Amino acid sequence: MKILAIIGSPRTNGNTYRAVNQIERELNKKNEEIEFEYVQLNRISLELCKGCYVCIAKGEDKCPLKDDRESLEIKMKQADAVIFASPVYTYNVSWIMKNFLDRFAYRCHRPEFHGKKAMVVVTTGAVGIRFVTLILSFMLGAMGFITCAKAGITFAPPHETDEKKSKKETNKLIRQTEVFYKNLIDAKPVKPSFVKLLTFKMQQKAFSKAPQNLADFKYWRDKGWLEKTEDYYYKVPVRKVNKIIVSLISKLKV
Ligand SMILES: Cc1cc2nc3c(=O)[nH]c(=O)nc-3n(C[C@H](O)[C@H](O)[C@H](O)COP(=O)(O)O)c2cc1C
Structure with a gap:
């Protein structure tokens, strides 16, 4: 089983990456055969959407931006499931995750990913988890992904380390990873709402x-x-x- 993790943080190996990394470790405890591939959006070439509509009207292959979009789409198609992770930046997804959504907006019209399972991971300093998780899973749903687990994790600033709180966040992550895993091994097609x-x-x-x-x-x-x-x-x-x-x-x- 192959899982692709798309990390929408401008910070390489930041909190969002660390949260997903913990999910990988938890999943591997359950099943060593699960393969993980990370795409940190800040480390690939994904130009800013120019809003030209060419992908929507003429097809994504006509997009004037020549970058890693196509190879990223192939990775998403080939994965059995995808984890989408974003930090909360000013009460929204990060700009880099928003640009990812814009670059794949044509998939809301031509939903290639129907039936593919997804997990949404949102990290924050304090607030915004509910809103950002909602907006991210809604947009992924329009592309066809089935968000079967959602983990919102608060990372306290380094000067505020609180063992009890951090354990609570870890437990949340573990519980949602279990939900994700149960859904991954369930091969029945998901009944649509x-x-x-x-x-x-x-x-x-x-x-x-x-x-x-x-x-x-x-x-x-x-x-x-x-x-x-x-x-x-x-x-x-x-x-x-x-x-x-x-x-x-x-x-x-x-
Ligand atoms: C530009 C910026 C905006 C942020 N906005 C919020 C916010 O609106 N609410 C909040 O609770 N935390 C906010 N944070 C804190 C981040 O959500 C938190 O530190 C997150 O875990 C960072 O993940 P990263 O290391 O992967 O970038 C913000 C951080 C940055 C850098």
Whole structure:
């Protein structure tokens, strides 16, 4: 099993890296065969998104920025699961993680990662965990990732070391690693929530009407997702009552 850890901190081997490193050690205690690969976003070449829309309209292969984006995407595809980690910087994800999200924004339209499991790790000095975890897992969900564990860890400044508090944070990390591991070894396809089923139908409706030269249209057509009989990005049983309600709601003009 291969896990890719994407560390969104501008600080090499900082707190965020250290938290994920501890997750690696905990996972290896459970299963020595788990392979870890780290990508520290500050150590690869990922240019700043220029907002030109080329990736969305024409395809990511036409992106004018020539850097490590494509090889990073290949790594994400090849991994069995991905850990996304960011520090809280001014009550948000770090700029480097935000740029990562922007550079992969086309994946919210062309969600290649459906069904892939993820863990979100957020580190902070004091506050912001809830908000940053929410925003990060929401965006990853739009790309298709299933966030099955979330760990928010507070790193007190060095002059404030409190053994009891730091043990509590470690225990939080261990508990969430266990949740992540249980999900990793569960091979059953994850049942989508009602909202996710609805999102699929709404996207299906929107992209079937899109211009045929738009990258999104071609992607959805080639995946076979524009067929009305398709209920979700991957094969999973859907209750008939849910199918009917989703179909009715998606027909409403919004
Ligand atoms: C620019 C900057 C902004 C920060 N903003 C916040 C914040 O809004 N709330 C908070 O509690 N901690 C904040 N912190 C503290 C970091 O979240 C915390 O030290 C984190 O663990 C740093 O991780 P890193 O070493 O991987 O960068 C900030 C730190 C920096 C450098």
